[in-house]
Amino acid sequence: MKKSFIRIVDGGICVVDDVEASGLKNGKYGLTIIKRENSIGAGLFTSNKVKAAPVIYTKKIISDGEISIIVANSGNANCFTGSGGMADCDKMVELTSKLLNIPKNQIAIASTGVIGRTMPMEIILPLIEECSKNLENSSKASKDSANAILTTDFVSKEFSVEVTLLNGKIIKIGGIAKGSGMIAPNMATMLCFLTTDAYGEKDILKKALKEAVDLSFNMVVVDGDESTNDEIILLGSKNKDNSILTESGGIDSNFQEALNFLCQNLAKMMAKDGEGATKFIEVHVFNGKSQNDVIKASKSIVSSSLVKTAVFGGDPNWGRIVSAVGYSGADFNPNNVSISVNSKDKTSYLVKNGEILGFEDTSSLKDAEDIMQEKEIKIIVDLNNGSYEATAYGCDFSYDYVKINAEYTT
Amino acid sequence: MKKSFIRIVDGGICVVDDVEASGLKNGKYGLTIIKRENSIGAGLFTSNKVKAAPVIYTKKIISDGEISIIVANSGNANCFTGSGGMADCDKMVELTSKLLNIPKNQIAIASTGVIGRTMPMEIILPLIEECSKNLENSSKASKDSANAILTTDFVSKEFSVEVTLLNGKIIKIGGIAKGSGMIAPNMATMLCFLTTDAYGEKDILKKALKEAVDLSFNMVVVDGDESTNDEIILLGSKNKDNSILTESGGIDSNFQEALNFLCQNLAKMMAKDGEGATKFIEVHVFNGKSQNDVIKASKSIVSSSLVKTAVFGGDPNWGRIVSAVGYSGADFNPNNVSISVNSKDKTSYLVKNGEILGFEDTSSLKDAEDIMQEKEIKIIVDLNNGSYEATAYGCDFSYDYVKINAEYTT
Numbered sequence: 079m080k081k082s083f084i085r086i087v088d089g090g091i092c093v094v095d096d097v098e099a100s101g102l103k104n105g106k107y108g109l110t111i112i113k114r115e116n117s118i119g120a121g122l123f124t125s126n127k128v129k130a131a132p133v134i135y136t137k138k139i140i141s142d143g144e145i146s147i148i149v150a151n152s153g154n155a156n157c158f159t160g161s162g163g164m165a166d167c168d169k170m171v172e173l174t175s176k177l178l179n180i181p182k183n184q185i186a187i188a189s190t191g192v193i194g195r196t197m198p199m200e201i202i203l204p205l206i207e208e209c210s211k212n213l214e215n216s217s218k219a220s221k222d223s224a225n226a227i228l229t230t231d232f233v234s235k236e237f238s239v240e241v242t243l244l245n246g247k248i249i250k251i252g253g254i255a256k257g258s259g260m261i262a263p264n265m266a267t268m269l270c271f272l273t274t275d276a277y278g279e280k281d282i283l284k285k286a287l288k289e290a291v292d293l294s295f296n297m298v299v300v301d302g303d304e305s306t307n308d309e310i311i312l313l314g315s316k317n318k319d320n321s322i323l324t325e326s327g328g329i330d331s332n333f334q335e336a337l338n339f340l341c342q343n344l345a346k347m348m349a350k351d352g353e354g355a356t357k358f359i360e361v362h363v364f365n366g367k368s369q370n371d372v373i374k375a376s377k378s379i380v381s382s383s384l385v386k387t388a389v390f391g392g393d394p395n396w397g398r399i400v401s402a403v404g405y406s407g408a409d410f411n412p413n414n415v416s417i418s419v420n421s422k423d424k425t426s427y428l429v430k431n432g433e434i435l436g437f438e439d440t441s442s443l444k445d446a447e448d449i450m451q452e453k454e455i456k457i458i459v460d461l462n463n464g465s466y467e468a469t470a471y472g473c474d475f476s477y478d479y480v481k482i483n484a485e486y487t488t
Numbered sequence: 489m490k491k492s493f494i495r496i497v498d499g500g501i502c503v504v505d506d507v508e509a510s511g512l513k514n515g516k517y518g519l520t521i522i523k524r525e526n527s528i529g530a531g532l533f534t535s536n537k538v539k540a541a542p543v544i545y546t547k548k549i550i551s552d553g554e555i556s557i558i559v560a561n562s563g564n565a566n567c568f569t570g571s572g573g574m575a576d577c578d579k580m581v582e583l584t585s586k587l588l589n590i591p592k593n594q595i596a597i598a599s600t601g602v603i604g605r606t607m608p609m610e611i612i613l614p615l616i617e618e619c620s621k622n623l624e625n626s627s628k629a630s631k632d633s634a635n636a637i638l639t640t641d642f643v644s645k646e647f648s649v650e651v652t653l654l655n656g657k658i659i660k661i662g663g664i665a666k667g668s669g670m671i672a673p674n675m676a677t678m679l680c681f682l683t684t685d686a687y688g689e690k691d692i693l694k695k696a697l698k699e700a701v702d703l704s705f706n707m708v709v710v711d712g713d714e715s716t717n718d719e720i721i722l723l724g725s726k727n728k729d730n731s732i733l734t735e736s737g738g739i740d741s742n743f744q745e746a747l748n749f750l751c752q753n754l755a756k757m758m759a760k761d762g763e764g765a766t767k768f769i770e771v772h773v774f775n776g777k778s779q780n781d782v783i784k785a786s787k788s789i790v791s792s793s794l795v796k797t798a799v800f801g802g803d804p805n806w807g808r809i810v811s812a813v814g815y816s817g818a819d820f821n822p823n824n825v826s827i828s829v830n831s832k833d834k835t836s837y838l839v840k841n842g843e844i845l846g847f848e849d850t851s852s853l854k855d856a857e858d859i860m861q862e863k864e865i866k867i868i869v870d871l872n873n874g875s876y877e878a879t880a881y882g883c884d885f886s887y888d889y890v891k892i893n894a895e896y897t898t
Contacts, residue, residue: 477887
């Protein structure tokens with residue numbers, strides 16, 4: 079739900095004045111450079127034990143100091159590439175540093191693509207050269223960046239907002255993202271780069287970012303595999319006039335809500351553009367006993383292969399939904415649960431307080447069948463067991479998911 | 489690995505002399521009755537919070553006393569069926585009790601099929617009448633039983649062995665099973681009925697059964713959804729001459745190994761017959777730091793949608809394998825891991841001590857590609873981090889999995 083202090087604006091990452099960007103594709107490979115000198119950077123990274131070389135590299139760079147440039151490539155993940163992987167990171171950073179005259183320790187890198195193959199440096203390095211010549215602050219530059227990092231996803235993902243802080247000051251936040259298969263849990267296979275002219279110390283920015291990511295990317299499930307390459311980087315300003323700290327020392331709640339809203343919109347774009355997706359699924363679980371319970375239940379539903387194939391087939395299958403809640407580990411009594419499906423302005427109850435309506439009420443079943451034909455479907459589950467709620471995002475499971483991932487290319 | 493004290497024999501559940509069985513199909517519905525008067529019963533049941541009515545019913549029956557009959561139907565799970573569900577259990581038991589003159593409290597029931605629809609008693613009750621007329625001790629009767637409980641699986645699953653106990657006595661164990669989609673974790677969507685002429689107190693039998701199930705059905709993953717209806721029942725003899733207790737009070741290790749071996753064979757049959765499966769996958773993870781680590785790692789690989797689609801596509805994708813170990817939670821160092829694939833007598837290393845062989849050694853990559861074309865593929869992962877090992881079973885992810893589960897039938 080968008081609040082009145084948030085305005086959706088154009089510009090993507092270039093919504094922030096002193097950000098420059100460029101992006102290029104070369105066949106299945108792509109590259110973007112995002113430049114914003116002396117930013118305060120906050121980053122979140124994959125929790126997979128197998129971490130790509132650029133993840134290991136950038137994690138250290140971000141914790142050590144300021145960030146002026148992000149270089150990100152698509153087509154090859156530079157992961158599980160032995161000692162050569164880290165050397166390739168160095169080469170990318172070295173060239174960028176030389177071309178743009180930025181200290182090496184202010185350059186973050188990220189990669190996405192196939193795992194376990196050496197980086198094609200003969201393609202990546204020329205892309206860095208090209209991109210470094212075309213940096214500019216424009217909507218087109220942001221869009222080019224968003225396009226350059228796509229792999230098996232089709233639609234570039236950008237979002238930007240203006241937000242009025244509690245003190246009346248107006249600041250901006252912009253973002254681009256990629257993500258398609260291997261999404262979940264814990265923000266798997268995604269890259270997301272965010273810019274803002276707001277100011278906060280590193281720890282404050284990271285705290286705000288963590289909350290936004292928990293409510294957005296960490297609630298997206300495409301296939302349950304977790305990537306080795308996830309990176310989310312937020313570049314904040316050093317302009318203390320735009321501080322997001324309130325007088326009492328907390329994070330400005332308007333800023334936090336705007337960041338959450340922006341990340342949720344990027345997360346939904348990812349789910350809609352999931353590999354082979356034909357339908358977008360939003361699962362809202364409420365009245366749970368704890369936050370953990372509603373997160374587990376909503377993610378279990380949106381991850382279930384059987385729910386996902388049912389949605390693909392247009393089947394309002396309450397049995398598979400309740401079963402997924404049942405094995406999620408969430409506390410609830412099946413006899414008290416209510417389940418409905420919704421699309422656009424139409425809602426149909428499948429189960430009310432444990433009683434299945436489809437048995438007797440054929441009109442409600444007919445409505446549900448109509449809803450399941452829509453492209454965007456909401457599954458709503460009332461656990462009737464407390465007051466917590468969570469929303470998870472995903473997509474259906476189609477023949478094309480299998481096709482995309484069964485293709486063997488060396 | 490079969491030991492010399494185990495012999496594979498014919499007969500299925502009727503390998504035990506005083507077991508009678510029968511099974512019938514009627515369209516998508518099926519029913520079996522298994523009779524063995526005054527058995528000592530041990531049972532294991534789904535851990536899904538949403539439990540089918542027959543699961544709730546039978547759990548209590550088994551813990552209370554002796555079991556003389558199992559009645560199991562396919563086509564409808566009698567789950568999430570409100571108060572009517574339990575009443576339908578009663579009707580099934582009542583009719584069986586009357587027809588076969590067995591006390592109601594000695595009759596266990598089980599169901600498998602669609603969730604959330606009322607039982608078609610006009611079909612189930614006549615099937616009970618028919619089956620109760622045809623009970624006999626024969627290989628055919630066991631096969632009919634195994635067929636009657638199938639749903640979306642195609643191949644009936646039976647196995648039986650003779651085992652020489654440590655004291656020289658020879659006893660028999662037989663089993664039938666069904667299971668196709670929704671397999672994993674924790675023995676999800678499966679029914680398995682075992683008979684033996686061995687004797688053990690209820691607690692001893694249950695302990696032996698638990699170990700066998702942990703090493704077999706609990707290591708099978710088809711799609712990661714967990715069923716509401718899983719039941720495994722072992723019917724033991726009251727003949728104390730056939731005791732499985734050793735003089736020191738432990739469980740006869742030959743009996744335990746035979747039971748494990750039998751359950752593992754039924755589990756493999758399930759994986760091979762998984763919904764839409766075109767290939768069988770066995771994942772062997774060894775040299776792990778703890779038992780929990782190797783179980784998590786092997787199941788994570790065999791559950792990964794990306795590994796499963798790669799196997800379908802014939803792709804020896806070491807990147808997806810190592811990534812699945814990476815997010816499994818198992819402790820290991822990616823730089824020390826070795827990965828190979830095997831089929832029949834051919835083995836090919838993809839990764840040795842963290843170094844990818846496919847990069848330089850094209851002959852090893854070619855071998856791996858050949859192996860991936862086989863119908864039965866073993867993925868072997870050496871974590872190089874300890875001495876524990878585990879084996880998980882699964883199948884590939886094909887277009888047909890989506891097709892089977894996207895079909896909407898009211």
